[in-house]
Amino acid sequence: MKGLDFDVAHLLAGGLVLISFMxxxxxxxxxxxxxxxxxxxxxxxxxxxxAYVQDANHLYVTAAIAFAFKAVIIPLALHRIIAELGIQxxxxxxxxxxxxxxxxxxxxxxxEVVMLRIASEADVLAQEDLAFALSVVxxxxxxxxxxxxxxSMVVGFMSLENGLILAAAGAKGMPLVVEISVAxxxxxxxxxxxxxxxxxxxxxxxxxxxxxxxxxxxxR
Amino acid sequence: xxxxxxxxxxxxxLVIAVAPLLTGLVRATKARLMRRRGPPLIQPYRDLIRLxxxxxxxxxxxxxLFRFVPYLVFAATWVAAALVPTFATGLLFxxxxxxxxxxALLGAARFFLALAGLDVGTSFGGLGSSRxxxxxxxxxxxxxxxxxxxxxxxxxxxxxTVAAYMVSxxxxxxxxxxxxxxxLIVVALAENGRIPVDNPATHLELTMVHEAMILExxxxxxAVIELAAMLKLVLYVSLIVCVFVPxxxxxxxxxxxxxxxxxxxxxxxxxxxxxxLGVFESxxxxxxxxxxxxxxxxxxxxxxxxxxxxxxxxxxx
Numbered sequence: 001m002k003g004l005d006f007d008v009a010h011l012l013a014g015g016l017v018l019i020s021f022m023x024x025x026x027x028x029x030x031x032x033x034x035x036x037x038x039x040x041x042x043x044x045x046x047x048x049x050x051a052y053v054q055d056a057n058h059l060y061v062t063a064a065i066a067f068a069f070k071a072v073i074i075p076l077a078l079h080r081i082i083a084e085l086g087i088q089x090x091x092x093x094x095x096x097x098x099x100x101x102x103x104x105x106x107x108x109x110x111x112e113v114v115m116l117r118i119a120s121e122a123d124v125l126a127q128e129d130l131a132f133a134l135s136v137v138x139x140x141x142x143x144x145x146x147x148x149x150x151x152s153m154v155v156g157f158m159s160l161e162n163g164l165i166l167a168a169a170g171a172k173g174m175p176l177v178v179e180i181s182v183a184x185x186x187x188x189x190x191x192x193x194x195x196x197x198x199x200x201x202x203x204x205x206x207x208x209x210x211x212x213x214x215x216x217x218x219x220r
Numbered sequence: 221x222x223x224x225x226x227x228x229x230x231x232x233x234l235v236i237a238v239a240p241l242l243t244g245l246v247r248a249t250k251a252r253l254m255r256r257r258g259p260p261l262i263q264p265y266r267d268l269i270r271l272x273x274x275x276x277x278x279x280x281x282x283x284x285l286f287r288f289v290p291y292l293v294f295a296a297t298w299v300a301a302a303l304v305p306t307f308a309t310g311l312l313f314x315x316x317x318x319x320x321x322x323x324a325l326l327g328a329a330r331f332f333l334a335l336a337g338l339d340v341g342t343s344f345g346g347l348g349s350s351r352x353x354x355x356x357x358x359x360x361x362x363x364x365x366x367x368x369x370x371x372x373x374x375x376x377x378x379x380x381t382v383a384a385y386m387v388s389x390x391x392x393x394x395x396x397x398x399x400x401x402x403x404l405i406v407v408a409l410a411e412n413g414r415i416p417v418d419n420p421a422t423h424l425e426l427t428m429v430h431e432a433m434i435l436e437x438x439x440x441x442x443a444v445i446e447l448a449a450m451l452k453l454v455l456y457v458s459l460i461v462c463v464f465v466p467x468x469x470x471x472x473x474x475x476x477x478x479x480x481x482x483x484x485x486x487x488x489x490x491x492x493x494x495x496x497l498g499v500f501e502s503x504x505x506x507x508x509x510x511x512x513x514x515x516x517x518x519x520x521x522x523x524x525x526x527x528x529x530x531x532x533x534x535x536x537x
Binding site: 006007010011014015017018021025097098101104105108109112116128131132 | 394395396399513514517518521522524525528529531532533535
């Protein structure tokens with residue numbers, strides 16, 4: 001049984017990392033949102049499996065929250081935003097797909113090496129979840145760095161937060177209050193970001209983040 | 221020993237006899253899906269026989285290499301195909317070389333074919349060779365990484381050992397193997413010039429790769445090259461089947477009846493794979509040539525990721 005517990009957790013967490021790569025690879029906005037929703041579904045499955053393995057009922061609540069917010073509400077809201085902004089066209093990458101993928105692989109390798117060293121006393125499942133969670137967080141950051149379109153930056157930010165939830169589920173004894181407040185702060189962040197997106201597109205008539213560089217003094 | 225040798229010879233004849241049939245099956249499936257009647261299943265055999273009877277025309281500027289390459293390519297592919305345990309693992313030759321040797325043999329075949337494409341000096345040949353080299357530069361590392369993943373799981377690069385391990389029940393549920401499977405399918409599509417990468421049914425189009433390289437060949441040379449290409453398709457399908465769908469594979473020391481049953485099952489699996497390939501090719505459009513590196517690069521990335529994840533689970537267990 002121990003073997004199966006570990007294998008399924010490994011499968012789901014590995015799936016999360018893989019979907020992070022799919023997010024990096026995907027260059028159409030609607031498809032990007034669908035992949036993001038898929039990641040949230042896999043995340044909630046992963047958290048539910050942790051709840052089953054650890055016998056911790058409050059994690060089922062976390063899984064339900066993750067599913068409702070990140071697989072349904074946020075993708076729908078982003079769909080609406082994209083439709084209203086009228087930017088259903090392609091996403092541009094700052095770096096090509098190849099270098100981005102290589103950078104992502106390097107980040108995954110880095111987080112495996114770091115986490116397996118640091119958390120070597122922890123439980124096997126927690127240790128493995130932490131390693132994958134750090135990869136998902138770093139890949140989310142990479143996504144925010146390489147994309148120029150503000151909407152895909154938002155998706156990168158949200159997938160970063162998926163990694164945090166995975167880490168929280170793996171570490172035993174994370175109180176439910178903290179998780180709920182994190183979930184709500186993400187929702188608030190979405191609202192704020194949505195308002196900003198509309199302001200940016202109103203002001204610059206684009207959501208390409210390079211349009212903002214002029215105001216920081218980075219002349220290109 | 222004698223039995224092993226007999227089965228090795230049976231396997232070698234089986235792959236070569238079945239190769240045109242598999243190609244015919246893929247073509248027939250595609251024709252049916254387009255609501256055409258399509259040529260009969262044995263059409264590729266007839267094509268090969270007709271080509272073999274015709275006179276081989278060799279360009280004036282061609283060197284000796286041009287005439288030798290078809291046989292070299294065919295020999296390398298056939299030897300590589302003989303090393304894959306198609307229906308039984310205890311074949312005589314399979315202990316003499318492992319998966320890396322198979323990749324090397326196919327790489328050598330690719331190298332000579334690209335040289336032959338350049339040899340005559342026509343622009344189409346050079347174009348095909350350069351594209352083949354570009355795809356190969358990505359597909360081969362991806363293949364090597366997939367081999368690493370398999371070797372980490374099974375503890376050997378020997379295909380017989382890998383297949384025997386996959387049949388046994390201690391494989392478990394592994395995300396890395398799924399990634400390796402997808403990566404291997406992508407590599408197989410790219411290596412065989414199937415549809416998202418190259419269209420095997422085209423002639424004289426700017427997007428062709430394999431056909432461009434062999435444009436100057438005719439007669440028996442062309443027949444041998446075509447047969448080698450068909451054999452390569454069987455080789456890749458057998459490779460995928462014996463590693464990822466090994467049920468029914470006769471393990472070493474199996475009885476003769478078991479092995480024959482394994483051969484029958486193998487033919488069924490080949491047919492299923494052929495139909496699946498036909499359906500897949502009909503449902504997808506060909507990519508632009510410059511998007512192919514992204515596609516094959518994704519296979520490379522999947523292979524790497526699988527190896528990394530495997531590294532984690534092995535350190536922890």
